[in-house]
Amino acid sequence: MSEDIILDIRNVTKRFPGVTALDNVSIQIRRGEIHGLCGENGAGKSTLMKILSGVYPHGEYDGTIIYDGKELKLGVGSIRQARDEGIAIVYQELTLVPNMTVGENVFLGKEPLENGAINWSKLYADTRDILAKYRLDVSPQAVVKYLGVGKMQMVEIAKALSEDAKILILDEPTSALTESEIDKLMTILENLRSHGVTCIYITHKLEEFFRITDSVTVLRDGKMVTTQPTSQLTLEKLVNYMVGREMKERFPRGNRHPGEVIFEVNDLHAVDPNETSHKVLNGVSFNLRRGEILGIAGLMGSGRTELVTTIFGEYGKITSGSIRLEGQELNIHNARDAMRYGISLVPEDRKGQGLVLIQSILKNISLANLDQFSGFMRIDADAELVAATQQARSLAVKAPNLQVRVDSLSGGNQQKVVIAKWLLSDPKILIMDDPTRGIDVGAKYEIYKLMNELAERGVSIIMISSELEEVLGMSDRIMVMHEGRSTRTLNIAEATQERIMALATGIADELTPI
Amino acid sequence: MAVSTNVNSPQTDVGLAAELGRRFRSNIQTYTIILALVAIWILFAVLTNGAFFSAQNVSNLFRQMTVTSFLAIGMVFVIVTGNIDLSVGKLAGFVSVVAAYFQANVWYQLIPNMPLVAAMLSVIIGVGVGIIWGVLQGYIIAYLNVPAFIVTLGSMFVLNGAILLVTQGRTIPANQPYFSEIAQGYLPPTAGWAIAAVVVVFLFWNMVRSRQSKRRHGFQLPNIALDIVTTIFYAALVIGYVYWVNQYRGIQTPVLLLAITAAIMAYVSNNTRFGRYAYAIGGNREAARLSGINIRRSIFLIFILMGLLSGIAGIVLASYVGYGTTAAGQGYELDAIASAILGGTSTLGGVGTVFGALIGSLIMASLTTGLQMLNVAPAWQYVVKGGVLVLAVFADVYFKRNR
Numbered sequence: 001m002s003e004d005i006i007l008d009i010r011n012v013t014k015r016f017p018g019v020t021a022l023d024n025v026s027i028q029i030r031r032g033e034i035h036g037l038c039g040e041n042g043a044g045k046s047t048l049m050k051i052l053s054g055v056y057p058h059g060e061y062d063g064t065i066i067y068d069g070k071e072l073k074l075g076v077g078s079i080r081q082a083r084d085e086g087i088a089i090v091y092q093e094l095t096l097v098p099n100m101t102v103g104e105n106v107f108l109g110k111e112p113l114e115n116g117a118i119n120w121s122k123l124y125a126d127t128r129d130i131l132a133k134y135r136l137d138v139s140p141q142a143v144v145k146y147l148g149v150g151k152m153q154m155v156e157i158a159k160a161l162s163e164d165a166k167i168l169i170l171d172e173p174t175s176a177l178t179e180s181e182i183d184k185l186m187t188i189l190e191n192l193r194s195h196g197v198t199c200i201y202i203t204h205k206l207e208e209f210f211r212i213t214d215s216v217t218v219l220r221d222g223k224m225v226t227t228q229p230t231s232q233l234t235l236e237k238l239v240n241y242m243v244g245r246e247m248k249e250r251f252p253r254g255n256r257h258p259g260e261v262i263f264e265v266n267d268l269h270a271v272d273p274n275e276t277s278h279k280v281l282n283g284v285s286f287n288l289r290r291g292e293i294l295g296i297a298g299l300m301g302s303g304r305t306e307l308v309t310t311i312f313g314e315y316g317k318i319t320s321g322s323i324r325l326e327g328q329e330l331n332i333h334n335a336r337d338a339m340r341y342g343i344s345l346v347p348e349d350r351k352g353q354g355l356v357l358i359q360s361i362l363k364n365i366s367l368a369n370l371d372q373f374s375g376f377m378r379i380d381a382d383a384e385l386v387a388a389t390q391q392a393r394s395l396a397v398k399a400p401n402l403q404v405r406v407d408s409l410s411g412g413n414q415q416k417v418v419i420a421k422w423l424l425s426d427p428k429i430l431i432m433d434d435p436t437r438g439i440d441v442g443a444k445y446e447i448y449k450l451m452n453e454l455a456e457r458g459v460s461i462i463m464i465s466s467e468l469e470e471v472l473g474m475s476d477r478i479m480v481m482h483e484g485r486s487t488r489t490l491n492i493a494e495a496t497q498e499r500i501m502a503l504a505t506g507i508a509d510e511l512t513p514i
Numbered sequence: 515m516a517v518s519t520n521v522n523s524p525q526t527d528v529g530l531a532a533e534l535g536r537r538f539r540s541n542i543q544t545y546t547i548i549l550a551l552v553a554i555w556i557l558f559a560v561l562t563n564g565a566f567f568s569a570q571n572v573s574n575l576f577r578q579m580t581v582t583s584f585l586a587i588g589m590v591f592v593i594v595t596g597n598i599d600l601s602v603g604k605l606a607g608f609v610s611v612v613a614a615y616f617q618a619n620v621w622y623q624l625i626p627n628m629p630l631v632a633a634m635l636s637v638i639i640g641v642g643v644g645i646i647w648g649v650l651q652g653y654i655i656a657y658l659n660v661p662a663f664i665v666t667l668g669s670m671f672v673l674n675g676a677i678l679l680v681t682q683g684r685t686i687p688a689n690q691p692y693f694s695e696i697a698q699g700y701l702p703p704t705a706g707w708a709i710a711a712v713v714v715v716f717l718f719w720n721m722v723r724s725r726q727s728k729r730r731h732g733f734q735l736p737n738i739a740l741d742i743v744t745t746i747f748y749a750a751l752v753i754g755y756v757y758w759v760n761q762y763r764g765i766q767t768p769v770l771l772l773a774i775t776a777a778i779m780a781y782v783s784n785n786t787r788f789g790r791y792a793y794a795i796g797g798n799r800e801a802a803r804l805s806g807i808n809i810r811r812s813i814f815l816i817f818i819l820m821g822l823l824s825g826i827a828g829i830v831l832a833s834y835v836g837y838g839t840t841a842a843g844q845g846y847e848l849d850a851i852a853s854a855i856l857g858g859t860s861t862l863g864g865v866g867t868v869f870g871a872l873i874g875s876l877i878m879a880s881l882t883t884g885l886q887m888l889n890v891a892p893a894w895q896y897v898v899k900g901g902v903l904v905l906a907v908f909a910d911v912y913f914k915r916n917r
Contacts, residue, residue: 314804336806345804353804356797358864367794368805370787378785382727421805 005066006031006198007052007167012063014047014056021047022061023222029167034189034199036213036230038206040242040440043219045202049169053089054082068166088160092172092438094152096159098145102138103127106159130158135191137184149300150181157188161197168192169200174208175438178300178466179501186212204440205467206238220244243442251473252445254452258292258476262460263429264324270306270316280306280316282484288429293451293461294489295475297468297500303484304464305348308431312338312345325428339368342428346418346435348464354418355406362388362402364417369424391420395450412443419450430454431462436470448474468497482506533737543858543910544870550906551877558884566884569761576759579879580697580768581606581831585850586857586871587779588823591789591816593854594796596863597655597662599817600847602824604673605647607843609828611680613640614688614838633692640832641825647673648821649814656814670847681840689836696771697834700764709765710756714749721745768830772872775826780868792816796863852903853878858910877902 007029014022022044029035039045050056051065054074065072067085074081096105103124104111112122127140136154144152153173160168170189174182189199189212201213209216209230216233218225218241225241239250270281284307288294298304309315311323313332323330325341332338338345347353355364365388366373373384388402395416399409406417415435422430432451436444451474455461465471471478472495479489480503487503501507558566565571585602592599613636621632651669655662680686688694701709721741728735759765783789791812794802803809827846832838855861856877857870878899885895 312804334806334808335804336808339806347804349800352798353800356794356801356864358797359793363790363794367790367802367807370790374787378781379787379790381785382731385733386731 003028004031005029006068008066009048010064010066012048012051012061012065014044014051014061021222022051024063025219025222025224027217027224027227029198029200030214031198032193032196033214034193034201034212036209036216037200037202037219038209038216038238038242039219040442043242043440044222045219046171047222048219049089049171049200049202052082052087052167052169054079083163083165086164086166087169088163088165088167089169089171090153090156090160090173092175094149094156096144096152096155098143100144101140102131102142102144102147102155102158103140105144105155106130106140106162108159110163126162127158130162134158134161134188134195136188148181149176150178150184153177153181153185154188161192165197167198167200169202171202172204172438173201174203174205176300179468180299180505182208204438206235206441207469209233209238210235218242239441242440250441250445251470252449252452254456256291256293256452256455256476258455259290259458261287262290262326263288264322265311266322266324268307268310268321268323269319270310270321271319273315273317276317280484281310284321284481284484284486286479286486286489288460288462289476290460291455291458292476293455293463293474295471295478296462296464296481297471297478298481298504300466302481302504304481305433306484307481308345308433308462308464309347312343312431314338314345335368339425339427342425344422344425344427344430346415346422346430346432348433348437350411350414350418350437354421355414357407358405360403361392361397361399361406361409361417364406365391365402365421365424368421372424387424388420391424392417395420395423396446410440410443412439412446415439415443415447419447423454427459429460429462431464433464434466435463437466468500471500472497480504533740542913544867544873546909546913547857547870547873547877547906550909551873551880554877554880554884558880558887562884562887566887569758571883571887573759573762573766575879575883576769576876577697577766577834578883579875580766580772581827581834582846582849582853582878583772583872583875584775584823584827584830585846586853586875587776587868588820589850589854590857590859590866590868590871591779591783591792592662592820593851593859593861594863594866595792595813595816596796596799597813597816598851599651599662599666599820601647601651601666601669601673602820602827602850603843603846603848604670604677605644605821605824605843606828606831606846607841608647608673608677608680609640609643609825610688610832610835610842611677611686611838611840612643613637613693613829613832614686615680617688617690617693617832618686618838629691629693632690633696636693637696637829640829641822644821644823644825644828645818646821648818648824651821652814652817655817656810662817677842678840681838683840685840686838687836688832688838693833694836695767695833697768697830698836699767701767701770703760703764706756706760706765709770710752713752717745717749717752768834771826771830775823776868776872783868788812788815793864796865798864849875849878852899856903856906 005028009025009027012022012025013020025044025048037045037048047056051061057076058073072085097108100108106127107123111118112126113119114122124140131138131140134157136158138147138151138154144155147155157168173185177185192199203209213230215227215229216238217227218238220242264287266285268281268284269279272278272280281303286294296304296307306316310318311332313334323332330341332341351357356367362385366384370379372387373380385402392402397416397420398413406414409417419435436447451461451463463471463474472492475492477489477491478495478500480487480500482504483506490499555566585606589599589602616636616639617632621635625632651665654660654665725735725741756765783792791802791807794805794807795809795812799809828843831842835842853874854866854871856874857867857872859866859871881899881902882895885898
């Protein structure tokens, strides 16, 4: 074979009780390429990564893996060994210690020693060299918790590269990044490619495959569907390979007819409650109609999440401005108040803020609305079960029963549970902060359909999204934020990616006609 | 003992054995700890030639576990919310010396010849002291944001001083009539049988009611044979227990008190907002907050509850020992924490049951009693107990990993 194959996965099968996670999968990855790995949640991507990283050691799966010319045999508890072999993973969830510096994180577990003590100058010098080599724009001495998500991602990459990684696996590296940070990441990846590092790139954002990868492998239900050079693929083809069926449209258009304005935010200013000198909102105004989907776009740090959590009473301290619902001025101090007025918030971080992972679907759905089922003392368990079952069914949550713990569900199903929870209070206004983050195409489509149905029923939805296509695909109007201010609300007819980006980056202010 | 009404949602109707197996796997932790208890009992029974199971010993064993059990029940709620309370032993001790002080010195002068009223007043005062202390601690922890570990550690020192102040270094007698009955009394056998009858009827009624309700709401019913077998099993346990302690002197009042408290608290943990919120806060504080749960209030209430239960434990302690001593309640907080953890309460929060804590407490008491019967030196009793605690948690971790 003329091609230089660094990783040859041959007929790998991995079974769990009741499920075949990988079914006779064969993939060849060429040295120095960026190889995209694509598939819905549950397609087997994570299982494959866990095999490569040693979470599932050699012998726990069938098939062979030839790595760099010889068979890869990772022993039990061999995550360390995989690293030593040069296989490094950057996980979707960041794995840095927030209170440590960049250098300490990069060399965590392999600190350079001198007479048994850590050689700090070498540690920081080496960190600086790695950062410089791959043009990562972070200071070695910076404390990680003060960095933005984008920079943290760079530190993760630096950490992986400090092990002389031959293969770098990136598992959804852009799910928390803004457009500009993604651009930076792409530059970094190109730079890595020029240094001969092989990358396996996993993402749910299909466009990224076309921006950066050389070839793409699609997995579906544990089986390898195809591997093709990216140049021969199109977005439509990719989606079809993934879902195994024709998907006509990524964003279903509902039959929405937004009614009168019911919710108004007027010149809202707010400060960080823990640090009142820090302004988080600097004049936000917008309105929302009955049965409308209003998209909120903006870069990370533009105050989108701060805006909705402030409205919900759980973040910023309002210094001036007003919030009105159906003409009545609202005075919201916490989530309870907001819910009483009929406002629900599907929070940004599904696992960290939306769910109690160790509890059942039932308890998660009912948690915010136990008052509905409670008498003086006791909870009416039957009423609770009936209501939760109804919600779960109408959202098509896939689970054997409602006693199943939510941490055993896929991301898409977890998100449905969060939405079910917040629909139980029958809200007038549903705020969704990045509702499709990190979930697969099929589940996204179902959530879009659900949003349409809700809007048609007269629920008003505010949707924050980091994906411009999603904002453009789903919204009736789009409000763009920049540095804590609302710049302009665009009608969907006049909105384009370019206009939104211009407003979001402050290139065009609201006075300039665009 | 109350059987928690666990509403299972639809599942396919399978054979009895398969269903049992499924239940076993889904509650492996509870069953592991029960099996451990049975194993310990059998071991002691063999080593003592059956003396361990004598009516008198069984009666004493259950009586002995009551004080720490009250504390362990409260500790479950505290640990479930991700907190800890190191002061409960000393608080129970403080309550016990206060009650003894009133019994020995105050009522004697104020209301002579009214021992029943005196005993009732002592109970009220003791429980009141527990609640007040709980309010104080809860306020500092929940509203002034001082970590529970530190508040209760400090409180432990303060209470130790308070005990010495009340006792003046002496032992105060608390063995007056009526007051002694709280922890040393027994119910007449007929009363015991009446209680057993009520509980058994309740168990069956509960089973029928739960099935009816499921049918009404269109959920698939669990296997009827299994439901009946389970209910008969619990009923048999109750009847067997009553029969056996009646062979000695009857149902022990403190055990009855504990059973009622545990039943109420088990119910509260599962079927009230208060209980649900505790588990949600421990499971994910942020999600709980965004769900509109008033976290401060919940934590505050939980420490008040802990104070109340410490108060009850203190009263039972004073009555059980018959004295208020300077060492009252020494180390009980550790027994309570160990019991809760043995019973499956997670130190990470969000997980734990009242029933589990009782089993944990019973294991601790069984070890004490059994080792005493075998004339094992106290020093080694501590060694064994500590070893069992770590071993049990290791076994749990091991089984979870290899499931």
